[in-house]
Amino acid sequence: MTLAHEHPSEGTDRHRLAPALAKGTARLAEAGVESPRVDAELLAAHVLGIGRGRLLLVDAVRGDELRRYEGLVEQRARRVPLQHLLGTAAFRHLELAVGEGVFVPRPETELLAGWGIEHTAPGATVVDLCSGSGAIALAVADEAEPAVVLAVERSPQALAFLRRNTETAPKVRVVEGDVTDPGLLPEWRGRVDVLLCNPPYVPEGTAVPPEVAEHDPAEAVFGGADGLTVIPPVIALAAALLRPGGVVGIEHDDVHAEAVPALLAADGRFTEVVAHEDLAGRPRYATARRV
Template sequence: MPALPPLSEPEPVLPDRQAVVAALRAAGCVFAEDEARLLLSSAGTPAELAVMVERRAAGLPLEQVLGWAEFRGLRIAVDPGVFVPRRRTEFLAGEAARLARAGAVVVDLCCGSGAVGAALAAEVERPLLYAVDIDPAAVACARRNLAAAGGVVREGDLYEPLPAELRGRVDVLVANAPYVPTDAVGLLPAEARDHEPRTALDGGHDGLDILRRVTARAPDWLAPGGHLLFETGERQAAAAVDAVTRAGLRARVAASAELHATVVVGTATPFS
């Protein structure tokens, strides 16, 4: 009599949603229901889900656990240790897209994952896109996110790695530079201060050290009538406007109550 085939192991079953919700709630996740839904839809196996839940419960940002973040309708890859794009920064990207014409030369400084650049590539027709970050991990992540758009991503300090031929040609210069005052970094949620690079958070004594550097050199790179845009805190807006004005740019402030976002816009004098 032929031997019977061995019994196949039953397929493991993913834990039910409520069990995942309970584990996330026990870890202090405020939006446990929403996070459970995302984790369950992303995990391929029970073992993978268990690791994801464990990492999230340990305090890693949800986006780093999932490997992506949603930003202006796009799925942006987010690697471990890379700054997570905030929803409020969608306002910065939208203001920049509104000012960019077809074929615009666009530079995204302090690009992080490249979320702002990716949004501009999706919303502006045929942009010539450059992105820069000082963090090697962010540069690698941004290259993945901007590859399809043909974006050039370079590693270095602000304007340093940009090609010299861009001087005086940039139509839209976006900088999502760090603007948290040094003394306030320790007050940030643990998932930010423990799992995101300090260079993406710490803006110096009043939060504007990096933005002042960006602003001071912006006129050298902007085309006539070109625009500098950066995100800042509501209480920092007046000082940021002063820095923009001192650099010789016309300054204005745009704000979104819905997203709790404040953006300062500096415009270079156009040719008469």
């Protein structure tokens, strides 16, 4: 029986996959990649055009496939983000196009998106500020039944990915705008049911992995000296856009466990301020309801 990716007609230009995976894993581990085996397998599956779970069915690969795989492993060893090499990032049930110039969505943000989905009633109006790749907006549109999701982004590079990702999502409307502009979305004042935001919030000077420091846009990561530059304007905008009873959820750094809930409470236009932790028990996002 000929196994997948064995090509007898190509003579000896075939290579066993298992040793290549072992070598790739060792190279990534040496480079300090957190999940070397997983990354090595995902890169191999990407090259072969199959799901990672099907690698067990592959015994040998062609020489050109091996060379492409080894090239991707070397890029990953130089800490190019895995998602950039794959061209996509997984987020909840979605695969989003990502690359240089757009923030790669993180698994922790799936919790904020899930909270937003739970609070989106059929026919609701939802706003996703600092939308980036559109992860939160698209997850809400995919898993809830909103009438419209407004995805707001200012970066031209990120907007290109946002528009690409939302091409087949008619409920998501892309808005080019700056979330620190108090006059943003004037026609939606007092009409929004759910407002979600994953803003830049890492304090400047914080040590971050090479994947973040060298590839994620700094404006999507760092939020000023204390990490809170963008959050107060977002809170003020949320208060202006939300209808009475509407809800807001804002992701934040784990050093902001008290600061962001305090900012929401101090605004005076919110009630039911709640601090939420991620799956690792770290402070991750805060929510509130418009009075």
